[in-house]
Amino acid sequence: MTIWYGGDYNPEQWPRDVWDSDVQLMQRGGISLATVAVFSWARLEPRPGEYDFGWLDDVLDTLHAGGIRVDLATATASPPPWLAKRHPETLPVTEDGVRLAVGSRQQYCPSSPVYREHARRLVERMVERYADHPALELWHVNNEYGCHVSRCYCDVSAAAFRTWLEARYGSIEELNRAWGTAFWSQRYDAFDEIEPPRAAPTFRNPTQLLDFDRFSSDELTACYDAEVEVIRPASDVPITTNFMGFFKPVDYWKWAPKVDVVSDDTYPDPADPNSAAYAAMVRDLMRSLGDGAPWLLMEQSPSAVNWRTRNAPKAPGMMRAWSYQAVARGADGVLFFQWRQSEAGSEKFHSGMVPHGGTDTRVWREIEALGAELQRLSGDQVGLEGSRVPAQVAIAMDWDSWWAIEQPASPTNVSYLEVLFAWHRALSSLGVTVDFVRAEADLSGYRLVVAPAHFVATDAQVENLAAFARAGGTLVAGFGTAITDEHLHIRLGGYLGAPLREALGIRIEEFAPPAAPDLRATGEGEAPPVPITGEVLGGDALGATWAEFVRLDDAEAVSTFTDGALAGWPAITRRASDGGTGWYVATLPEPDALARLAAAILEDAGIARPDPVGTGGALEVVRRGEYVVIINHGGDEAELTLAGTDLLSGSNAPGLVLPPQGVAIVATDTDG
């Protein structure tokens, strides 16, 4: 067992004589895994049906000779220009009808049978040639599915969408019912009258939009399935495709069971002080997608990226600190995009493990040092890789809700991710590890489940959440939850659905989102904050994003709104019963207040918060297996107080000083 270390390796960008020195440098840097052939289709199949595998044989053999294992991409992520030339209908089309051109990457319609067939043919050759190559460690199907083209509105996609709808609804009557087409004269007489949600005079049918999101996510998954169907029968090597954190276009809950190991590409912004906290949330999602199994950090950047408007480098030590964050939260490998910084092309300003400036550079020195460190940490003696990350708290996360709550023609504009992040951050800041779960999952392993902005909730999900509270759990529902069923039909009678209304002891009479004046009705002004008060918040505080009129049927108000027509109405409610406890939070308290609320809820749920592990700095603390990982994201030094021994320094933890970006992995003296 090892903690994998490496990155994307694109030797076809460089002369052959560089390759040997690459392998030597990899060895020096402790690299154990290289991802190869991600963007090699045009090189491997220079014209239809003509293949050139010699150079790739050479790459794999050279890596193998150097002891570097290979994560072999199927090379289907970006078709060669000849595909578009010969089959222009494979090019994707925007909702405005613009057919996108060759010249960048990923220029294919996910529903295109022509694309899929050409991809399948290539994968057959790849499998035929490399399934038994001794360097092969992992199959890397395609790359970042949907990164640039996740929705296609072409006629081919339209036909596929109709087929998908017919399979989903069976009859046009059932579709009309689900989509609510009685309104606005939208009734379809036959499936062939339906279009994708192309540019239209005004708001498109919400359920059409949601179904197109579902369809489009499914189509990308189907592209993956088609490749796996070729690989699986011919190879026992595990298969992955790289996810992209909280990636709105694709429902990873549906996809994750299809990969043998979850892998993730994440690029937090070094210029953003929230990035470490945000990345922690992403790591927790990756672990949760695999049901707790170890996962791979497939791509991160050694330093700056190139695709933001302004691209800050990582501060000294930041790359190491963020790498350990991934390991702490369940990763068994740390990989980068890419090995050698490009000399040309669209990513030449994306940092590489080997920078433009070569090895006499801070970036390479940090890469080399981390490689050496991870090699020391690897192996059964330490037992970090393969171990699990325990959690008693879960947040319900749902792509349908994400898609739906951010649709236009809603009560207000909500960023689903901001709401999720606020809750995850509040809980994490208290030293609590959080899983993500689907609302219909078995929740019995958790003591606290938070469902924020879970806009779309099936009957089963409503019942499952309510049952969790009835069975002794502590359930927290946030505003925007269970407003509709899976067809986006309103849950009448106070929203939330009857089981949740009962579990929480409330119903919602009317939404009252904060809004700014705007004479011309574009509504683009910033929303004003909403004053609230309550002991659970530590007194007066401000809410954001949402407010509403909540009616108490069988609950107490533990916080109230204090201004305007809302004054005196409940902002946060609590219902304790013989079974469990149900909290409802009708706005988004500002970070400090939300952290206080989270602490109160944890206490209410009987979940002990871990003791402080040190003083000073800004410490992230995560338990993995037998170790507590501590990372100082602050600008000041921290001094540890936790009893135990730091694996990295070999020192006793108490008294150990962590500088900014410093990390300790403490084998605790007592059981965690």
Place this chain on the structure above:
Amino acid sequence: MTIWYGGDYNPEQWPRDVWDSDVQLMQRGGISLATVAVFSWARLEPRPGEYDFGWLDDVLDTLHAGGIRVDLATATASPPPWLAKRHPETLPVTEDGVRLAVGSRQQYCPSSPVYREHARRLVERMVERYADHPALELWHVNNEYGCHVSRCYCDVSAAAFRTWLEARYGSIEELNRAWGTAFWSQRYDAFDEIEPPRAAPTFRNPTQLLDFDRFSSDELTACYDAEVEVIRPASDVPITTNFMGFFKPVDYWKWAPKVDVVSDDTYPDPADPNSAAYAAMVRDLMRSLGDGAPWLLMEQSPSAVNWRTRNAPKAPGMMRAWSYQAVARGADGVLFFQWRQSEAGSEKFHSGMVPHGGTDTRVWREIEALGAELQRLSGDQVGLEGSRVPAQVAIAMDWDSWWAIEQPASPTNVSYLEVLFAWHRALSSLGVTVDFVRAEADLSGYRLVVAPAHFVATDAQVENLAAFARAGGTLVAGFGTAITDEHLHIRLGGYLGAPLREALGIRIEEFAPPAAPDLRATGEGEAPPVPITGEVLGGDALGATWAEFVRLDDAEAVSTFTDGALAGWPAITRRASDGGTGWYVATLPEPDALARLAAAILEDAGIARPDPVGTGGALEVVRRGEYVVIINHGGDEAELTLAGTDLLSGSNAPGLVLPPQGVAIVATDTDG
């Protein structure tokens, strides 16, 4: 006679068993009029030529049985998807060439003969079936014409535009002259070379743009005409179509004479403190469009809408207060969109008279209470409905000017509506009721006419305004007035046209709009204010939007600019003659200063301002017929001082306390 009360009723969204309870609830709520079938085409004609009227028979019979009158829509507002499927050329096209798809509403090209023929066929069936239905009170042709698609750039529209131009100009030479095509090598050799103003390399010909606005407005009117031609011969029931307040795309002055009763949809933003003042202006336009006749508030929202970015609910009492504002300013009915809040579709978050939460809700209680109140107010004994709203002051309003002054390649960016609103608000805040008029109308009934930013003025309009001043009236011209004739040809020699230059005693030498520095010449910086001074303004003040060099030929400067190259030049001028008086205002004074100026002008015109009717609050005061309606839009209580009796409370007015959103309708002791 009754003050109508009701709303859009879309029972096809709900199961049949809901319908009976709807009627019972309507009776409870005092509902007298329901608008039916607005979006029913796809249900009424599920496939071409096959009709299903049974359910609509049922709806009308059920309403009739319950004593509810019907405003019957012709159902042509949104064609069924099958029309687009069979006739894709009926779909509208944007100026960028994007053909808009089905899936929302109103997806038709207004010039499409195919659409118009299909609409006509449906209207024939509707008339045939329901012209004699006993519930029928009003025909509601189509719905919100042009709301989403008011301009279509397709080839069908292009051909219609050419036909319209040929009819307007007779010869291509005349068009070339009017459009000034000698410039920029735009000369057309034949009508078939002309296109709609589609996306072009740079500024499109201004007269082409203006003519396309006129054409497009006419095409929508022609759609209305085509339906009326079917209805009129077969039915004596009055006909309307719902306008949308100050709706830029359509010239309602040309349309209004074609409706039997003016009706309006208006949705002021509850989050905007200017909304009540803005709504007052809209009500005054509606009354003016009908030449003073009572009109219908066809749609307003019971509480929040759903199409702004953030949608605030109406504060308690606000729906009632704004309803009475409409009545005070001439409405004989108050209706809502819509009866029952939708369960699905794009408007499910638009409030309904019966909310998602049912009748145990503030919204329903306010609906019910207002219904009861309006029933008590209705009838000849009170005599509110049918009565007139007197005005001595008018503002000239003109769609050509609106279209033209907001074109690009102008001296500066002017919001025509902001200028109009500034003047309307200043006058209204002084207790004066304002009509809107066309500049060529008979103005003899007014003592003061304001023509702000009346950019496009025909010779007849210039002469009519000047003649008003010559005949003893007080004329106020604002900047931007009579810059061009109806072809957008400059009125040379000082702008304004000779008759107005004489009436005002001035000419304009050069425009000098306030502008912010911008190295890159995008000019997007905010315009700085323009300092002015003068007793009529109460001393020093700031102007906005516009400034210019005005030359005095036969007038006095009552205010001057005080800064930069403009320092000492006239900002406001006055010319009194044996006949009347002419004022000219070369900038837009800030609100307080403009109110002071308006007061000075009223005094100059010998128009008495009404005495204060109370103290405290922020009172809107309007006389209608024998009553003075008083509405408190402020956040504080007001106490009335006006002698008389309040119809609503039955109390004596003096000493009566109006809370925020409070209303009184006072039968004054003396004649107003």
Place this chain on the structure above:
Amino acid sequence: MTIWYGGDYNPEQWPRDVWDSDVQLMQRGGISLATVAVFSWARLEPRPGEYDFGWLDDVLDTLHAGGIRVDLATATASPPPWLAKRHPETLPVTEDGVRLAVGSRQQYCPSSPVYREHARRLVERMVERYADHPALELWHVNNEYGCHVSRCYCDVSAAAFRTWLEARYGSIEELNRAWGTAFWSQRYDAFDEIEPPRAAPTFRNPTQLLDFDRFSSDELTACYDAEVEVIRPASDVPITTNFMGFFKPVDYWKWAPKVDVVSDDTYPDPADPNSAAYAAMVRDLMRSLGDGAPWLLMEQSPSAVNWRTRNAPKAPGMMRAWSYQAVARGADGVLFFQWRQSEAGSEKFHSGMVPHGGTDTRVWREIEALGAELQRLSGDQVGLEGSRVPAQVAIAMDWDSWWAIEQPASPTNVSYLEVLFAWHRALSSLGVTVDFVRAEADLSGYRLVVAPAHFVATDAQVENLAAFARAGGTLVAGFGTAITDEHLHIRLGGYLGAPLREALGIRIEEFAPPAAPDLRATGEGEAPPVPITGEVLGGDALGATWAEFVRLDDAEAVSTFTDGALAGWPAITRRASDGGTGWYVATLPEPDALARLAAAILEDAGIARPDPVGTGGALEVVRRGEYVVIINHGGDEAELTLAGTDLLSGSNAPGLVLPPQGVAIVATDTDG
């Protein structure tokens, strides 16, 4: 010899009887040159192959009779509508595939052989008819090439692009190498697979983008060449086409050698206090494009323009002051757009020499006064026209670098022009005149060369700049310089290229541009400033736009960064050797600090700054020939101290008071 004075004359907008009064008024105004027929194609060729030259004969004869010389346009700038009607494929297409319509101007694809052939035919007729006309002074080919349509993405352009690429690269292999298509699977198998950089899923290939910029610039130049090929054999009259200052779409370095006299259209914003300084930079470019030869200010505005969002008039005196600025910096003529302000069309609000208000206007009076003044200044006795403007300092300017550094997917967003302007302004503010040069030019005539943000540098350019420093010159390289070669391949090993690294004694390890936090990774936040310090800056200061880690190999740090990870790293370096001196500036110091740095560099280079010429005001000082031109751009008066006589007032210069916008042209007592 004369200093030309005049403007665009479009008599076809006006009735014939206006023409005679035009000529009389021109004589009154001292007009000597009129540009005719710029937008006359549709009038001259009302239908294909039918010509109507009679009216133009009349115009030229009338002008000639009045003694006005003619700059005759070839009239090809805007094709008549009939061309688009008969050949729709001549209309340009945007990168989103929108085909632009008739109705504005310049609606042609520059690569269209149909357009070029029609233009050629017209030019043949023009030359045939007017080559020997006695009024002819200058041929004016087309007009403002590329102003609105500089890039066309149609299929015709695509084919021309492929032909251009094939000529450039010879083989598809060579193109693949240059474009770096090994990355992202972009390898082309044949030229016919290549498209223009149309809308694509994500970042398009950078070298493809750059080559498309080069191609598009070349195509416009080829349109010019095609017309010149018709004129040159038939006429000895000089030929020009009007440039547009720093116009990004066209590489004027490649174009300028093809014109007989450089001419320029520039419209600084009167509302922008930076405009005079910016215009100075533009004049210097125009002089430099012609290698120091006199040039023509072909278009400026008499007062306001009409195409900004808000269009301020020129302040009194500003038109005169800016006209003299052009003359001071090498112009031998001052012309305007346009003679008579239009009555109709898209530019009717663009000021004219004869305003809408006629001649009793400030604008006309200033036009007339300047005309008289220039007549007095003209002639060999004074000798201003034809004389040269000396400069010891040059700034390297490069269109490839402009195009490339502003591409997306770069380290940060840099405005190339802002960087150039900052340097030009700093040097100009010290009284130093600056030329612009190509980096591969002979630099031996200069003592100081600044190369800021010269992103793309060929080997020859790198070597030429380094050689300049080796040969005793003072070279200043700014951040962003020589990052890549001409194919946008990175200069590995520390950027800059080996010769420059040696000349400067540094290499660059990593870029660290200032960046603002942004959770959602759009990076749109404003960049924070970068603190720097150093005596050459006058102590502590702020940098903008860029920062980086610079390694000193053989240079001293004369300024350092002071914050964050950059603290202590060099911000400005200097390397003095036996030969010359090399400075490197790793950020953009704020204006005051940059001026101090420029002063220190001038001193280091042994370049004496001129003594102050006066006190007070904000004086621009330029030597041309035997005269020093002094312009007061400030809001306060200035008093001259320079010994000599002012040509304009005839007074002694010392003690002469220049009001705001005042100008003096001083014949100095001593040699300059």
